[in-house]
Amino acid sequence: MTSPIHVMSEIGKLKVVMLKRPDVEVENFTPDMMPRLLFDDIPYLPIAQKEHDNFADVLRQNGTEVLYLEKLSAEALDDGGEEVKQNFLQQMLAESGYIAGVTHDALKEYLLSMSTQDMVNKIMGGVRKNELDFVPADLVSAAEEDDYPFFMDPMPNLYFTRDPAASIGDGLSINHMTFAARQRESLFMETIIKYHHRFANKGLNVWRDRNHDTRIEGGDELVLSDHVLAIGVSQRTSADAIEDIAKNLFAKSHFDKVIAIKIPHNHAMMHLDTVFTMINKDQFTVHPGILGEGGHIDTWTITPGKDGELNLDHRTDLKQVLKDALGLDDLDLIPTGNGDPIIAGREQWNDGSNTLAIAPGVVVTYNRNYVSNELLRKHGLKVIDVLSSELSRGRGGPRCMSMPLVREDL
Ligand SMILES: NC(=O)NCCC[C@H](N)C(=O)O
Numbered sequence: 001m002t003s004p005i006h007v008m009s010e011i012g013k014l015k016v017v018m019l020k021r022p023d024v025e026v027e028n029f030t031p032d033m034m035p036r037l038l039f040d041d042i043p044y045l046p047i048a049q050k051e052h053d054n055f056a057d058v059l060r061q062n063g064t065e066v067l068y069l070e071k072l073s074a075e076a077l078d079d080g081g082e083e084v085k086q087n088f089l090q091q092m093l094a095e096s097g098y099i100a101g102v103t104h105d106a107l108k109e110y111l112l113s114m115s116t117q118d119m120v121n122k123i124m125g126g127v128r129k130n131e132l133d134f135v136p137a138d139l140v141s142a143a144e145e146d147d148y149p150f151f152m153d154p155m156p157n158l159y160f161t162r163d164p165a166a167s168i169g170d171g172l173s174i175n176h177m178t179f180a181a182r183q184r185e186s187l188f189m190e191t192i193i194k195y196h197h198r199f200a201n202k203g204l205n206v207w208r209d210r211n212h213d214t215r216i217e218g219g220d221e222l223v224l225s226d227h228v229l230a231i232g233v234s235q236r237t238s239a240d241a242i243e244d245i246a247k248n249l250f251a252k253s254h255f256d257k258v259i260a261i262k263i264p265h266n267h268a269m270m271h272l273d274t275v276f277t278m279i280n281k282d283q284f285t286v287h288p289g290i291l292g293e294g295g296h297i298d299t300w301t302i303t304p305g306k307d308g309e310l311n312l313d314h315r316t317d318l319k320q321v322l323k324d325a326l327g328l329d330d331l332d333l334i335p336t337g338n339g340d341p342i343i344a345g346r347e348q349w350n351d352g353s354n355t356l357a358i359a360p361g362v363v364v365t366y367n368r369n370y371v372s373n374e375l376l377r378k379h380g381l382k383v384i385d386v387l388s389s390e391l392s393r394g395r396g397g398p399r400c401m402s403m404p405l406v407r408e409d410l
Contacts, residue, residue, distance in 0.1 A: 007167040008226040010278035011357040012407035020069040022048045024125040025154035041393040048390035055386045073188045074117040080195035096152045106134040126154030160396040161403040165189040166218035171205025176212040178236045186210045214241040219271025228257045228325045232272025235265040250304040262298040273399045280361040283332040287348045351397025364398045
């Protein structure tokens with residue numbers, strides 16, 4: 001029986017993927033909340049949903065089974081039973097700032113009065129104060145948070161299913177994410193893996209769980225082959241988390257090389273996959289803005305050392321590093337925006353480098369990045385471009401919006 005998670009590459013034919021259809025969470029906030037919620041604008045929901053449905057349809061038409069995070073989460077809680085649901089809620093409330101007390105109790109009662117699916121949707125969408133027939137009387141609520149409209153913030157970034165967890169081999173990392181706006185997200189995946197009948201007790205390896213202080217996000221985790229990972233040292237992923245997962249993978253799996261790639265630490269390039277993706281056996285997209293003089297960038301190839309320690313090899317020629325790690329004679333690094341500084345900057349901002357490979361040489365991209373798309377076609381790729389006006393406002397593209405669960409081996 002095949003494992004419910006099986007990902008040995010970035011490019012093997014995509015068989016099963018997990019998405020989250022954007023819902024009220026992407027518009028249930030005010031402009032002043034945007035920076036904290038990691039959004040640059042507020043999408044128009046009906047169009048965002050239409051675009052997302054178009055994305056899901058494209059995947060289905062190409063032979064991919066599409067699962068939805070929101071549905072899996074509710075099913076997992078129902079599979080787990082009453083105690084699991086209560087514990088999940090307790091943990092979610094604690095991570096939302098309510099360990100105990102009257103507000104905790106009021107929220108618990110409110111959320112438990114719903115069907116499991118409605119409860120999950122409500123937690124994802126955010127709980128406003130005016131929904132409950134309850135006014136907290138403590139000083140913090142009265143004196144400091146009286147103007148704030150939410151008991152529980154919405155989670156608008158959930159449609160970027162790539163980040164809270166990452167499939168690696170026959171297992172995954174469940175991630176401790178960087179910013180508070182996203183940290184609760186990975187509790188859904190932890191619950192799915194533990195309790196959903198499709199995943200529970202199937203021998204899945206959790207290479208690193210969410211109970212850490214050091215940070216890692218799936219947009220930085222790229223499975224280049226069944227031996228090699230690339231992981232961004234980025235705004236969202238810290239070097240110590242990379243060392244930690246490398247040690248676990250080297251001890252327990254067939255992965256024996258992790259290439260750590262240092263990228264600028266800023267919002268536009270928050271993850272490695274916003275500037276660099278694998279799209280074929282010997283082809284990658286790269287945003288020229290991350291490469292210095294002569295195409296150089298800091299990379300460290302990490303391999304197993306003595307007694308569980310790690311060996312590091314610092315090199316700056318990305319192309320050569322990748323060729324060596326993957327045993328390739330040549331490699332095609334395709335620059336976002338065809339190297340034009342204005343177009344490259346603009347199309348990277350709109351996730352022109354954030355391609356989702358659904359088979360070797362077949363990629364799904366945003367239609368708005370037409371210069372990069374045309375260039376990919378010229379390099380022999382099959383490009384399926386999807387609608388992107390509203391989805392792109394959340395600052396993530398097709399790779400960010402998808403968590404592959406099963407890919408065919410190459
Ligand atoms: N892998 C990705 O690059 N995901 C995009 C995440 C965008 C989201 N607004 C965030 O800042 O986390």
